[in-house]
Amino acid sequence: xxxxxxxxxxxxxxxxxxxxxxxxxxxxxxxxxxxxxxxxxxxxxxxxxxxxxxxxxxxxxxxxxxxxxxxxxxxxxxxxxxxxxxxxxxxxxxxxxxxxxxxxxxxxxxxxxxxxxxxxxxxxxxxxxxxxxxxxxxxxxxxxxxxxxxxxxxxxxxxxxxxxxxxxxxxxxxxxxxxxxxxxxxxxxxxxxxxxxxxxxxxxxxxxxxxxxxxxxxxxxxxxxxxxxxxxxxxxxxxxxxxxxxxxxxxxxxxxxxxxxxxxxxxxxxxxxxxxxxxxxxxxxxxxxxxxxxxxxxxxxxxxxxxxxxxxxxxxxxxxxxxxxxxxxxxxxxxxxxxxxxxxxxxxxxxxxxxxxxxxxxxxxxxxxxxxxxxxxxxxxxxxxxxxxxxxxxxxxxxxxxxxxxxxxxxxxxxxxxxxxxxxxxxxxxxxxxxxxxxx
Numbered sequence: 415x416x417x418x419x420x421x422x423x424x425x426x427x428x429x430x431x432x433x434x435x436x437x438x439x440x441x442x443x444x445x446x447x448x449x450x451x452x453x454x455x456x457x458x459x460x461x462x463x464x465x466x467x468x469x470x471x472x473x474x475x476x477x478x479x480x481x482x483x484x485x486x487x488x489x490x491x492x493x494x495x496x497x498x499x500x501x502x503x504x505x506x507x508x509x510x511x512x513x514x515x516x517x518x519x520x521x522x523x524x525x526x527x528x529x530x531x532x533x534x535x536x537x538x539x540x541x542x543x544x545x546x547x548x549x550x551x552x553x554x555x556x557x558x559x560x561x562x563x564x565x566x567x568x569x570x571x572x573x574x575x576x577x578x579x580x581x582x583x584x585x586x587x588x589x590x591x592x593x594x595x596x597x598x599x600x601x602x603x604x605x606x607x608x609x610x611x612x613x614x615x616x617x618x619x620x621x622x623x624x625x626x627x628x629x630x631x632x633x634x635x636x637x638x639x640x641x642x643x644x645x646x647x648x649x650x651x652x653x654x655x656x657x658x659x660x661x662x663x664x665x666x667x668x669x670x671x672x673x674x675x676x677x678x679x680x681x682x683x684x685x686x687x688x689x690x691x692x693x694x695x696x697x698x699x700x701x702x703x704x705x706x707x708x709x710x711x712x713x714x715x716x717x718x719x720x721x722x723x724x725x726x727x728x729x730x731x732x733x734x735x736x737x738x739x740x741x742x743x744x745x746x747x748x749x750x751x752x753x754x755x756x757x758x759x760x761x762x763x764x765x766x767x768x769x770x771x772x773x774x775x776x777x778x779x780x781x782x783x784x785x786x787x788x789x790x791x792x793x794x795x796x797x798x799x800x801x802x803x804x805x806x807x808x809x810x811x812x813x814x815x816x817x818x819x820x821x822x823x824x825x826x827x828x829x830x831x832x833x834x835x836x837x838x839x840x841x842x843x844x845x846x847x848x849x850x851x852x853x854x
Contacts, residue, residue, distance in 0.1 A: 425450035425485035431457035433602050434699075437466055437474025438658070439481070439672075440637040441691040448483035448693060454498075455482055455696065455723045458600045461716035462628055462641070462700025464509055464608035465597070467524065467561045468549050471536050473658075474639030475524030475647075476673070477605050481633045481695030484725055491689040492731030493632060493696060494847060496724040500625045500681050502575045502703055504717035506589050506596040508608045510566020510615070511711045515559055523560035524647070525639045526656035531556040541606055544590040548610045566613030569715055570596070571703065575623055578703060578715065582617040598718040608716070624704040625719065626680035631672020631736065632687045633695025636664060640699070644673040645783030645790060646826030671735045671783050672697065675709050676822035676829060678740040678779070684847050686728060686737040696725060708821040728843050733797045737844065738779040738829065739851040746818035749777045749831045751852045775816070775833040776848035784826045791819055794830040802838040 429449040449455055462476040469477075484493055514523045517530035529537045532554040539549050539558055547557040568586035569578040581589070589596045593609035634643055639658055642648045648669050651660045660668070670688055679685060687696075703715035742750060752760070752775075760772050780801060782794020798809045809830065813819060817832025836854070839845040848854065 424448060426453065428454040428456065429482050431455060431479045431482060432600065433480040434460060434477050434604065435480060435640065437472040437477055437640050438637055439478070439633050439640050439643060439697065441633050441635055441695065442637070445481045445483040445693055445695050448485040449725065451484065451486045451727045453725060455725060457698055457721045459699045459701050459719055459721055460600050460603040460605060461504065461507065461597060461718055463713045463716045465605035465716065468559070468608060469539065469605040470527035470529070470558050470560060471538050472605060473525055473536060475641030476629060476700050477603060478629050478640045478697045478699030481697040483693035484696060484727060486727045487689045487694035488692060489690055490730060492686045492728035493689060493694050494726045494728050495630065495685045495687065495696070497679065497681050497683050497685065498724055499722040500627065500701065500719060502571065502623065502625050502701070502717045502719045503598040504571070504596070504719070505598060506568060506570040506609060507703065507715050507717050508566060508568040508586070508611055508613050509713045509715055510563040510613050512561045512713065513564050515562055518558065518560040521655040522650050524641055525654070525658055527558065527560040529554060529556065529558045539606070541610055544587060544610050544612050546611050549606055563611055563613045565615045566611070567616050567619070568609065568612060568614055569621065571623060578621045578623055580617050580619040580621070581614060583612070583614040586612040586614040600718060622704055624677065624680065625717070626677050626702055626705070627698055627721065628675040628700030628702050629673050630679055630685060630698045632670045632689055633691050633697065634668045634670050635690040636660070636668035638668065641673055643669050644671050644827060645669065645793065646785055646823070647673060649785035671781060673700070674736065674781060674822050674827050675705070676738065676781070676827065677705050677707065678738060678744040682741045684739040684851055686731065686844065686847070688731055688734050688736070709823045730843070732842050733801050735783070735797050736781040737801065738781065739777070739847055740779055742852065745777050746820065746831055748815070749817040749833055751777065751854065774836040776836050776839060776852055776854055777831065778834045778839065778848065779829045779831040781822070782828045782830060786826050787821065787824065787828060790826040790828045791830070794828050798830050801842060802834055803841070
């Protein structure tokens with residue numbers, strides 16, 4: 415917990431983040447800060463996914479903020495992040511289901527885009543006109559399209575950022591001609607806005623906005639592309655033909671699972687992340703205006719926005735992945751705290767059957783990632799067992815009768831969410847966060 419004394423001569427109470435990485439999270443790169451244990455981080459984030467995906471000079475598929483050092487954080491610790499605010503600043507965005515045309519990458523279009531005409535790897539590009547051939551190579555002038563939209567939409571948001579509406583072709587093209595303005599791209603952002611593609615395949619759809627962060631976490635202990643800092647996308651780095659290739663052992667050792675795309679990572683939630691480098695290197699990005707569980711189209715409404723976080727160091731954090739304390743309304747029905755009426759009925763039932771007392775429990779959501787959903791579930795179960803000092807069969811039982819397995823992202827990010835004994839959470843320094851979040 416924060417005491418305000420660690421690294422007091424150098425640490426700041428708040429850090430404002432404006433810069434971005436080149437889409438690679440590198441533990442050897444300079445960090446901002448340090449911010450004090452208990453301090454605040456404020457950031458203006460750039461859209462993730464589609465904009466960086468059509469900007470070949472970016473090497474990671476997203477464009478996340480420059481990492482921030484947290485005073486007192488050491489490898490083996492955790493960082494508890496209270497998400498105070500997430501506000502969408504984009505006026506419009508575009509998205510859709512993708513394909514990867516032949517010849518535009520070296521093994522992975524997210525990581526190693528190339529121009530098939532002049533063979534430049536990570537070519538610098540510029541925008542000419544609108545449409546899916548608008549991004550052109552600076553060297554040879556030909557279109558560079560590592561990704562194409564198969565079926566997509568342009569969506570604009572109301573002034574209160576409560577709802578969005580997908581647009582017909584004339585309106586999408588009007589927005590495309592002023593793409594950076596409507597995307598509200600931050601000044602330091604390097605990406606081309608996906609709005610220049612002007613997709614308009616399903617006009618007239620009204621959508622709800624429910625913004626959250628698709629990327630929020632700590633720096634991996636080996637340089638890796640930002641969108642691949644998770645077990646599913648990270649699997650594409652194993653044996654890859656480009657400079658960011660990893661072995662399976664290296665991926666497991668170094669990743670921190672900051673790329674989750676879990677829609678419950680939104681204002682009011684508390685996220686605890688593992689620390690694998692001195693100072694933690696907290697970063698964020700890939701804000702979404704809204705998304706259903708699974709992000710089944712592969713992408714959703716990527717937006718720019720402002721974020722306010724409060725951070726604390728959790729000493730001796732026992733697992734290598736994130737733990738989430740969602741808002742009550744984001745919990746599965748069986749994992750919600752028991753009401754006073756339910757507890758009273760349980761107490762009477764316990765007295766009837768000679769049970770001394772009811773367990774004191776609280777909701778917890780343990781994140782699992784892997785190359786596919788089945789393996790991600792196993793990873794989440796094993797992490798939960800390690801976290802709470804249980805066997806995997808016990809976690810399976812508790813998640814079955816008092817929780818659920820939820821999909822964060824296909825192909826391989828899940829949540830094992832269930833009611834856990836509070837004394838087990840206390841033993842690993844997380845009980846206070848559960849009590850705070852659920853008024854226990």
